[in-house]
Amino acid sequence: MRKVTLLVLVALLLGSVAPVLGQTGEAPAGTFYGAWPYFLPPDGHLNSFSTGGPASSLGLYYRWVELPMAYYLAAEADYEPWLAESWEFEGEEAFVVHLRQDALWSDGSPITADDLIGTYAIGRILKWSDFNYVGEVEKVDDFTVRFTLANPSLLARHIILRTTIRNMTVYGDLAQKALDLYASGAAIDSEAWLALQTEIKEFRPEQVIASGPFIYTLDDVGDSFMSLHWQPNSIFSESVQFGTVQIWYGETEAVTPLVLDGKVTYATHGFPPATDQAMQDAGLRIIRGPYNYGAAVYINHDVYPWSRPEVRQAMAMVIDRAESAFLTKGLSALPVQYMGGMSDGLIQLWLSEDEVAALNTYAYDPAAAEALLLGIGFTRNAEGKWLDDNGDPVAAEYTFQAEWADYGAAAQNAVEQLNAFGFDITGRAVQWQQLDEDIKAGNFTLSVRSWGASSPFPTDQLNGPLRSWNYTGLTEGQTGLNFPMEFEWNGEQIDFTALIAATGAGLDREVQQPFVAKAVAIFNDLLPVIPLSEALTNNPLNENLASGAPADDDPIWRNGGGSADNYITYLALKGILTPGPDAM
Amino acid sequence: MDTLPKDVVLSVQDISISYLAHRGRTQAVNRVSFDLRKGETLALIGESGCGKSTLSLGIIRLLPKTGQIDQGKILYASRGGEVINLLDLNNRQLRDFRWAECAMVFQAALNSLNPVIRVRDMVYDTARAHGRTDREATRKRMLELFRRVRLDPDRVFNAYPHELSGGMRQRVLLAMGVLLDPQVVILDEPTTAVDILTQRTILEVLKELRESMGFSIVFISHDLSIAAEMADTVATMYAGEIVEIGPVNEVFYRARHAYTFGLLEAVPTLSSGAQDLISIPGSPPDLIEPPTGCKFHPRCPLATPRCAREVPPLVEEAPGHKVACFESAQVLAQSQRLAESQHSPAGL
Amino acid sequence: MEARPDIQVVDSQSAALWKTLRRALTGFTARTLLQGAITIWAVMTFTFILIRQMPSNPVQIEAERIVREEQLSYDEAYSRAAALFDFNPDQPIIEQYVEYLGRLVRLDLGQSITSAGTPVLDQILQYLPWTVFSVGLGLLISFTIGIFVGMAMAYWRGGILDNVVTAIASILFGIPNYIIALLIILILGVQLGLIDIANALGRVDPTLEPGFTPEYILSILQHALLPVFTYVAATVGGWILTMKSSTIATLGEEYVTAAHARGLSQWRVLTAYVGRNAMLPLVTRLAISIGFVVGGSVIIEDIYRYRGLGKFLVTAIVARDYTSMQGVFLVIAISVVFANILADVLYGALDPRVRVGGKER
Structure with missing residues (x-):
C-alpha cells in the first residue's frame, strides 16, 4: 500500500514539475529503458527509407524520432492530429492534409509541405503501397498538400496519416531527382527508375533531423544498447517526461533476464507463457492489448468431408475455445466469441447489436454437433468413431508449425478435442516456412494459421485468410484453402471477393457498414476457417521505472503493441507516462 | 653397513615384489636371491609371467605404481667400492644411479624409443640428465659406440626411430645402454622381435661390447639356446621364485629341477625335429592364490603327494648349483639321458 | 665449396626447427592449395543452391x-518490401549463380539483400573479429587448461585431483554451453545479483570512445569474461578427459619407462616424452575446433548479447539474406579448410612419422 501511495505521490510531483522543465528547454530527467533488436552499423544506418534505417531498425521507438501526421486511436477508430492539423476528402477526387504550422525539425526549421511532398516523391520511386490509392501529390501552400485519389478508399487516409514525414535537408537531393524522374514520365521499373531506387536505398545520411522529441547519431548505437536523446524543438518536447531512451539490444531470449531483473521499462517482445508467469511474479505489470488476429483451424476445402459447412460447424462446437485459448497462450489469448472473421472488438465496433446477436457463437455443445452430423447422414462405427455419409472414416492429418509453441499447442489441443468427439485426426509438426508453402500449395487437409489481420480494417481482417491463403490471392497453380469465393447463400448468389472489397470501398463508413455486417454473417455461417482464439500482447511494463500508465480498462490499450500506433508511444510522448522512482 | 664379497657387483637378497590387483595381492617375485659378479653374465629364464621382468624392473626401482618391494635388499658395489642398498636411495640418487651404474635395454625395441624425437635428442637427454653437458663429447662417444655396433653413425644419430629397422633400433638401444659406461646392463629379451640373422649380429656386438667394456649382464630370456651361448650362470624362475640356479653347463646338462628340464625338452634342436618339441602341459599358476607346496607340482610329471604339501627349499646340491626340488635326483637322471641323446649320433 | 651447416651447438635448435618447418611445408604446395580451393568452391556452390x-x-x-509492425495488409506490405530489396525471386538460379561467381573471383562478396547498400564484407568485418576473439580466447584457455590438468590427473591417477576433476569435467562435458550461460545469467545475475547483467553484457561499454585506450581494452576484456568463461566451462571438460586418457595411454608406453630408466628428470619425461606424444590425438581436434571458431556460438552470442558472426548468421538466415549468408558460409568454409591445412602442418611438425615427404633420404 505504502509503495503505491509513494508512486502516486512521485507521479504527481513529477507531473507538476515537468512543464517547468519543458519551458526552460532543458532535457527532462529520467530514462526510458526499451528493448529491441536494432541493427548495428554497417547494417544499421540513418536512412529511414531503406531497411536497416531508423524506420525498420528502431521498432516502436522510430516514431519517437520521426513523427507521423496522425496517431490512430483504435478504440475510437479515429485519428489524433500530430504533425497534421486537419485533413479532409475533396469528394472522391482528393485527400487534403493541412500540416501544423508550429511544428519544427530538431534543427529549428519548420516542417512544411515540401518535406511531405519530398517524402512521397521518394516513396513513389520505392513503390509505396500508398500509390495504390494516390495519384498525384501536390503542394497547395506551404502547409497544405493535396493527394489526388486514383482509388478512393478510407484505407488511403489511414495509410497517409500514419506516414512519417522526412526532412528535406537530409533527403532533398534524392527527392528532387525523384520529382524530376516522375515528371519526365519515366516508366515504373525502367532503368532510370531502378537506378534511382538503388541510389535511394544505398544513401547513407550522416545525421538524423528529427521531428519527434528524440534524436540520435550512429555514435549512440552500441552493441549492447543504444540511446536516444531529448531534443527541444519537437511538438512533444514539452510534454514528454523522459530525457533519454535507452534501448537494450536483443530478441526475446536476450531480453528476458533484463526484464526479470527490472532493467526494462517496457518490452514488446512476445514472451512464452512461462516467462509471462515469471514476469508477474517479479511484480511487473503485463499489458494485454489485442493483436486483432489469432489461431484458426485452416481447412482444405478440396477434401471431403471437410468441404461441408456442417462438418466445420460441428467442429466449431466440439472444440472448447476457452481451453484452446488458455493452452495456446495462457492469459495472453482470449477465446473467440463471435466467429465472424473479424476481431470481436471490431465486430462490436462495426455491427449493430441486433446484427451481433444474430451471429452463431458456436458455444461448446457436442450433443448439438452430434445431431448436426447425424442429420447429414454421418454415422458412428462400433468404436464410436465417425464415418461420413460415404461410410469413410472422418480422418485427416493436422499439420502445425514445429517452431511455434503457441500455434503448436492450439493444434495439438484441437486434435485432442476432435478425437475425443470421435474424429480420427493425427497431428504432425512441420517447419513453419515449409508449412506456409504446403498450405499455399493446397498440400494439407487441416492446419493452423491466423484468422484476421493486424490491420483494423474489415477488408484486411476478412482478407487475412481469404486472400493471402486462398486461391484468389495466390499465384497461378496454388490453391491454398480453395474456399470457393462465389457461391449461393440463403438463396442469393454471392461474390465474396467483391463483397469483401465493398467493405472498404469508398469514403463513407455508413455505406460500408451493411457490407461488413453481411460479410461477417456469411463468414460466421460458412466458417472458411474456424477461429479459435485471439492473441493478446503480453508486454511487461515496469512501474518502478515508469508511472502514470492508465488502468487496464483504458481504451488506449486497444491500440496494441505493434510499432505503428503503439500505446506506449502515445503515453510517453503525451507525457502521461512519467519516469518511475528507479528511472531518475 | 652392508658388505659384499670383493668381486660381487650386484647382490639381490631375499627380494619379494607384489602387485596390487583388484582380486588381491599378486606375489610376482617371491624371496629371490642371487649375486652378480663383475664381468659375469647371468641369464634369467622362464616362461612369460614368471616374474623375470618384474625382478629386473625392481632392481632399477622402476616398478609401476601398483607394484611394491615387500622385503629384501638389493646391494650394489660402486666402482669406488662403496656398497649401497638400492632400496635406500631417494629419487634424485636413483636417477643418478640409473643408466650410469645400471642400464636396462627393454624388450620392445621400437616402443623403447620416443617416436617424436630424434635419436640424438634422446642421447643428449640422457647425457644431460647425468651432468654431461658437453654435447660434442657426447656426440663423439655415441658415434663411436654406434660404429662399434655396426651402425652408420651419422645417419642413425640424426634419425627418427621410425626411420630405423628393428635390428638397427635394438643396436641403438644397446649402444645407448653403454653410453655412460655402466657396471651392469640388464637386457630384457633383446632378440625376441628380430629375425635370426639380425639376432646373430646383435649377439655378436653384445659379446664384443662385453669383452671390451667389461660390464656385467643380467640377461632375461625365454630362449634357452641364446642363454646357453651368452651366460655364465643360469637361473630358472617359476612363479616368482628362482627354482634352480647354477653355472651354465651344470644347469643345462645336469638340470635338477623338473621345470628346468621341461624347458630344456621344449627347446627345438637341430637334431630333434619340430615334431619332437615337447611343451610343458598346463599353464603358469595363479599368483594371487598360488598352489600349495611346490608351485610347479600341478604341472610336474614327477610330482608326489609331498610336493603338494611341502615347499621344497633351495639347496646347493653341487658346487654353485642350487635347486628347489624334492625329486632332483630323478630329474638329474633324466636330463643326463637327454644330454647324451642329443650328443650321440643315434639322436639323428 | 660451401660447408654444409652441420649441427652447431648453438644453432642446432633453430636450424632443426627451420628444417622441420620447411619439410612440413614442402608437401603443402600447389596440390594442397588446389584441393582447398576445390573444397571451398564445392561448399560455396552447395550452400548457394541449398539456401535458396x-x-x-x-x-x-x-x-x-x-x-x-505497421498493421498493413499483407498485399500492401509485400509491395513495399519488394521495392526495398535488390532481389528478384524470379531470376533463374543459374543466372544468379554465374553472377555471384563472377563477383566472387573479383573478391567481391556483394551487397546484403536486406540492408541494401551495405557490402557483405563490411558486415563480416564488423562481426568476425569479436567472434574470433571471444571463441578463440575461450578455445586457447580451454585447450591449455585441458592439457595441463589432464596430464596432471593422469600422472596422479586415482588421487584427489583426479577424482574431483573427473567428476566436474564429466558434468561440464555433458552440459550444453547455452545451459551454462543461462544458469550464469539467471542465478548469478537475476537471482543473486552478483553480475550486473544490464551492463556486463555486450561486447564493450557503448559509452566509451573506441580506440587503443586502457579503458576501452579493459572494457573489451571485462565484457568477454562471461562468454569466454562459458566457452571454457563447456569445452574444458572434453579437453581434460581426452588429455587424461591420452596421457594414461602414453604413460604405459615402454619409451616412458625407458626414459625413466635412463635417469631422465621427471620434468623432461613429462614434457618431451609424455606430453608431446599424448597431445598428438588432440591436435586434430584442436584444428577442427579452430575451423569452427569463426562460426561462433549462436546461442551464447544471443544470450550474452555478444554480437558476433554466429548471431549475425542466424539473423541473416531468419531474414533469408542470401548474400550475407553466403558470405558467412564462405568465411566458415575457408577457415575450416585453412584449419585442416594447419592441422596437417602442425601434426607433421609434432609427429615425424606422418610428416609429408616421408622418410629422410
Missing part, C-alpha cells in the same frame, strides 16, 4: 514484419 531451397524468401519475410 529454403521455404520463403527475403521479400516475404520483410512483408511479414511490416504486417506485424
